[in-house]
Structures are given as structure tokens and as C-alpha cells.
Amino acid sequence: MARKRYLLFMVQVHLNFRLAELESLADLHGVDVDFSSYSVDSPFMIVTLENDKQASDWIRRSVLTRAIYEYWGEGNTYESLHKSVQAHPEFEQYKSANERKSFKFEFEKFGGNAKQDISTRVTTIESFQYLELKGPIKMKNPDEVFTVIEEYKAISENIGGEVPEKIYFGRLIQLSDRARGALEKYDLKKRPYKGTTSFEAELSLVSANIAQVKPAHIMYDPFVGTGSFLVAGGHYGALVLGSDIDGRMIRGKGQQTIKANFKYYKESIQFLDVMTMDFTHNALRKDFVIDTILCDPPYGIRESIKVLGAKDPERFAGKEDVEINGQKAYLLRDYIPTKKPYSLDSLLDDLLDYASQRLPINGRLAFWMPTANDENVATIIPLHSNLELKYNCVQDFNKWSRRLLVYINRGHEFNGPNNSGLSRTGNFRDRYFSGFN
Ligand SMILES: C[S@@+](CC[C@H](N)C(=O)[O-])C[C@H]1O[C@@H](n2cnc3c(N)ncnc32)[C@H](O)[C@@H]1O
Missing domain, CATH: 3.40.50.150 (Vaccinia Virus protein VP39)
Structure with a gap:
């Protein structure tokens, strides 16, 4: 069966427990996950799964994860991120079947300092125009949440970085138990x-x-x-x-x-x-x-x-x-x-x-x-x-x-x-x- 890529966004706490939790939940739900790219130093991991249901089953109960996304691309700058998204098959597949669904954009970051102002966010959202999303924007319970995740390299333990080192883009599939409160x-x-x-x-x-x-x-x-x-x-x-x-x-x-x-x-x-x-x-x-x-x-x-x-x-x-x-x-x-x-x-x-x-x-x-x-x-x-x-x-x-x-x-x-x-x-x-x- 064809598999799709998913982006896992984890938390950098209780690292001695994180892989055990992910493996146990995958096994519990019969989801076959290749953990070979897992790194204890990173909150991100890209995996391939058969479908969205598998992703959702796997991560719904997780406490040491934030969320799982359908992976649409990544880049070191917004320019390279957009190129990557446009070249990804997930984007084209989605566009043909789902372009009229309601949606919103969310922003997440890891290791970053500065709080983005609204106008910077609007500009960033507008830079995704090529997605040609035709559905209504809904801030409450939209059909889809598109998420931009910026990864910064912290300057020191207490000081976050100013410029993102990497930016991921994806379609939210499932928030974890932790992210749901x-x-x-x-x-x-x-x-x-x-x-x-x-x-x-x-x-x-x-x-x-x-x-x-x-x-x-x-x-x-x-x-x-x-x-x-x-x-x-x-x-x-x-x-x-x-x-x-x-x-x-x-x-x-x-x-x-x-x-x-x-x-x-x-x-x-x-x-x-x-x-x-x-x-x-x-x-x-x-x-x-x-x-x-x-x-x-x-x-x-x-x-x-x-x-x-x-x-x-x-x-x-x-x-x-x-x-x-x-x-x-x-x-x-x-x-x-x-x-x-x-x-x-x-x-x-x-x-x-x-x-x-x-x-x-x-x-x-x-x-x-x-x-x-x-x-x-x-x-x-x-x-x-x-x-x-x-x-x-x-x-x-x-x-x-x-x-x-x-x-x-x-x-x-x-x-x-x-x-x-x-x-x-x-x-x-x-x-x-x-x-x-
Ligand atoms: C570390 S505490 C457990 C705390 C528990 N997890 C909680 O949420 O409060 C260990 C418990 O074992 C109980 N205990 C000690 N000896 C026991 C025994 N022989 N049989 C059953 N319980 C015992 C103690 O009374 C104590 O409440």
C-alpha cells in the first residue's frame, strides 16, 4: 500500500520516556512505524504511514508529543519552503479534492524567542497564495488547519534564536493528549x-x-x-x-x-x-x-x-x-x-x-x-x-x-x-x- 509522509512534532522533555511512549502507542494501535530517523536531540521526525487514521490513532493519546501533520514540505528559508511545498505530491492531491474546505493557518515554533506580530503573520499566510484554497476561513473548528512550524536554534539555555533555521509546513491531522489539555x-x-x-x-x-x-x-x-x-x-x-x-x-x-x-x-x-x-x-x-x-x-x-x-x-x-x-x-x-x-x-x-x-x-x-x-x-x-x-x-x-x-x-x-x-x-x-x- 502507498504510504504518505507525516511530520511528528514532539516535546523535548522526559527524553528517556519519549521513544518508549511512541513505540508503545504504535504497537497498541497496530501502526507500523519505522523509527530509524528518530533522534533524541530533535523534536521533529518524518515518518511514512498508510493513512491519516493511522496517524491519528497513534498520536491521540500521546503526552510527549504535540501533534502530527501531513507533511507538505520544509526549507531553511520561506523561499525554499514554498519551493518544497509546490514540489510535493501531497499538495497536488489535496488541491484537487479538498480546495473548498474551510481552513485556518496556525503558527508553532520551537526554540524561538521573538513573538511574531500580526502583520508578519498575515504576510506569511499570503505567501502561501499558490495553494489556491477556495474554502472559507474559519477560526473555530475549521475543516483543516495548515500549520507553519519554525525551528530556531536557541542562543543559550534561556535565550531563544531570532531567525528560524528550518521551517516546516503541514496539514494538521491530530493534536496529542497534551496539546488538548x-x-x-x-x-x-x-x-x-x-x-x-x-x-x-x-x-x-x-x-x-x-x-x-x-x-x-x-x-x-x-x-x-x-x-x-x-x-x-x-x-x-x-x-x-x-x-x-x-x-x-x-x-x-x-x-x-x-x-x-x-x-x-x-x-x-x-x-x-x-x-x-x-x-x-x-x-x-x-x-x-x-x-x-x-x-x-x-x-x-x-x-x-x-x-x-x-x-x-x-x-x-x-x-x-x-x-x-x-x-x-x-x-x-x-x-x-x-x-x-x-x-x-x-x-x-x-x-x-x-x-x-x-x-x-x-x-x-x-x-x-x-x-x-x-x-x-x-x-x-x-x-x-x-x-x-x-x-x-x-x-x-x-x-x-x-x-x-x-x-x-x-x-x-x-x-x-x-x-x-x-x-x-x-x-x-x-x-x-x-x-x-
Ligand atoms: C508510593 S505509595 C503509592 C502512591 C500512589 N501511587 C498514589 O497515587 O498516592 C505506596 C503505597 O503502598 C502502600 N503499601 C505498602 N505496603 C503495602 C502492601 N503490603 N500491600 C498493599 N499496599 C501497600 C502504602 O500504604 C502506600 O499507599
Whole structure:
């Protein structure tokens, strides 16, 4: 099938996550993309796709992209841009079939400083006269948006360039989730129920994309806290379910609950439920289908890592038989079970094991893991023989980093390396509180 060229306009942030997001969304929508021209240094990439629908499907959910355009040409000056547009087949094809559609022009720039005045813009628009667009100009909801994108070379980190180095021209196919306002909508500052463990909007949405959370499929967060990942999964249409050992997180504060957040976003239909439960004593029945697991396990910094059980089993012996009014105490609704400390390493082993048993083949597990950036200490990534480690995307802070680890369940035949039981997180909590010294 003949393919057309498209121009992808990305954002230059979270570069360690950008390609993973683009690849995951292409794979999720069955869009075959050749990434060989992808460069981490550039916000632009030209790709060939079969049709506009593919472009739209691919980029609609993206957070680290701005938009995708049907590519009509480029140049180092406006003169060379016009020559390029006139020589492109996309232009001629469009002209014959669509010249009477309503339209407007938009201007975008990257790395530039100066704000263009209206008269310069009008002059630029007029220089495209040869397009012979005969439709009405409509500033609101036009059929087509033609976009001029100027790329400047910034003079320094804070000073943008004055003269564009390159100019692209294209027909807008799809604005990304970011460009349609997802970050503003899910900004934590505006969220009714949040807490110290809430995960910021941008990277939680990116995580949901890399995890390939799917509409009308079940997503589970076993360490749900205030529900940031449920919000992200629900936004992409998943039916979301969460659990947390800390009942206070699940109950919320008065009217402020995870459920109320969904109501606030008008996405209540995506919310299945949340429950108080120790992940390692999981009560979800074994044949309950979970399509995706996305979470932020406890690091032991703002919350402790605990599981059900007695710290000192000898001292606890016999206490399970305690009765109140003739009923076993542990069967009463207000019974608070004893908990014991647990290590992050063991919890991650349990998580990988659980994912390998519960996810469908090709289902994804994605979670965040903290690491100290100590010299001489190699980071060991948890591995399970049924799970393929697909991505390891690092977000660097000064002395520590956290990484989004993404695994695909490949089943028993995969027979990959396994390192369960190994100490990998290097007592992150102690290192954190000692300032990594
Ligand atoms: C980093 S927080 C998750 C924050 C969450 N992403 C949010 O949006 O608020 C980790 C959570 O794991 C919970 N937790 C700790 N041990 C647990 C266990 N054994 N089972 C389930 N949850 C546990 C903590 O109570 C805490 O809420």
C-alpha cells in the first residue's frame, strides 16, 4: 500500500520516556512505524504511514508529543519552503479534492524567542497564495488547519534564536493528549483528593501509555495510595481497580476520596473500586482477568513497607484465638490485623510473580523503582523468567533516580533470566535519609 509522509512534532522533555511512549502507542494501535530517523536531540521526525487514521490513532493519546501533520514540505528559508511545498505530491492531491474546505493557518515554533506580530503573520499566510484554497476561513473548528512550524536554534539555555533555521509546513491531522489539555485537566494542584504520595499528572499519563492501558480492559494498581495511576488509566478508558494496605488511603478524608476524584473528572464510569488489602495476601480470585498492572510500590520514604503478619511470631502465638463476645476477634469488622516490616526487594519479587500468573500473554506490568545514584553500585533490575523487560526509563534527580520498569508477560516458554531473592534496591530508605553520603 502507498504510504504518505507525516511530520511528528514532539516535546523535548522526559527524553528517556519519549521513544518508549511512541513505540508503545504504535504497537497498541497496530501502526507500523519505522523509527530509524528518530533522534533524541530533535523534536521533529518524518515518518511514512498508510493513512491519516493511522496517524491519528497513534498520536491521540500521546503526552510527549504535540501533534502530527501531513507533511507538505520544509526549507531553511520561506523561499525554499514554498519551493518544497509546490514540489510535493501531497499538495497536488489535496488541491484537487479538498480546495473548498474551510481552513485556518496556525503558527508553532520551537526554540524561538521573538513573538511574531500580526502583520508578519498575515504576510506569511499570503505567501502561501499558490495553494489556491477556495474554502472559507474559519477560526473555530475549521475543516483543516495548515500549520507553519519554525525551528530556531536557541542562543543559550534561556535565550531563544531570532531567525528560524528550518521551517516546516503541514496539514494538521491530530493534536496529542497534551496539546488538548490533559496536563492542565489532571494537574495535582486542582485534584480534590491527593496526598504526599500522589504521582504527578504528566508521568502518570506517560506511564499508562507505556503500560498500554487499554479502553474497556481492567487495570489494577496494588499500591493505590491516593489513586494517581487509577486516574491516568481511567482517562485512557480502562476500568480501574486498586488496593492498599493502609485503609486511611482508601477511605480518604471526608468527601475527598479516590471515587470523588473520578466524579470530579466526570469519569466515574471507569472506576470499579478500591479495597483495603495487603498485596502479598491478595484476595482477588485467581481467574479474575487483569489486563494491566501499573503502580508505584512503597519506597519506605513517605510510607512504610508492611505486610500482614507478626513481627515476633513467638510473642504472638495463641493470640489468633482471642474471642470477643464469643466471636473470633479477627472476624470482627473493626479488627486491625498485626503487620510486620517487609523489604522492597521481596515486595518486587512478589509483584513480578503475581504479574506472571495474572496477566494475559503480552499483558504489561509497569512500576516505578527508586535507585540511589551511588558510584560503584550497579543497579540491578528485578527479573522474572516469564517476563520480558521491555523498558527501563530513568528519571534522574540529583543523588537518586527512579525508573519506570515495563515488562511483558511472555509465559513459561520465554524462560528468561530470573534474579528473585537478590538484594537489588540497596537499602534505598537508609541511603535516602543519610543524604546518600
Ligand atoms: C508510593 S505509595 C503509592 C502512591 C500512589 N501511587 C498514589 O497515587 O498516592 C505506596 C503505597 O503502598 C502502600 N503499601 C505498602 N505496603 C503495602 C502492601 N503490603 N500491600 C498493599 N499496599 C501497600 C502504602 O500504604 C502506600 O499507599
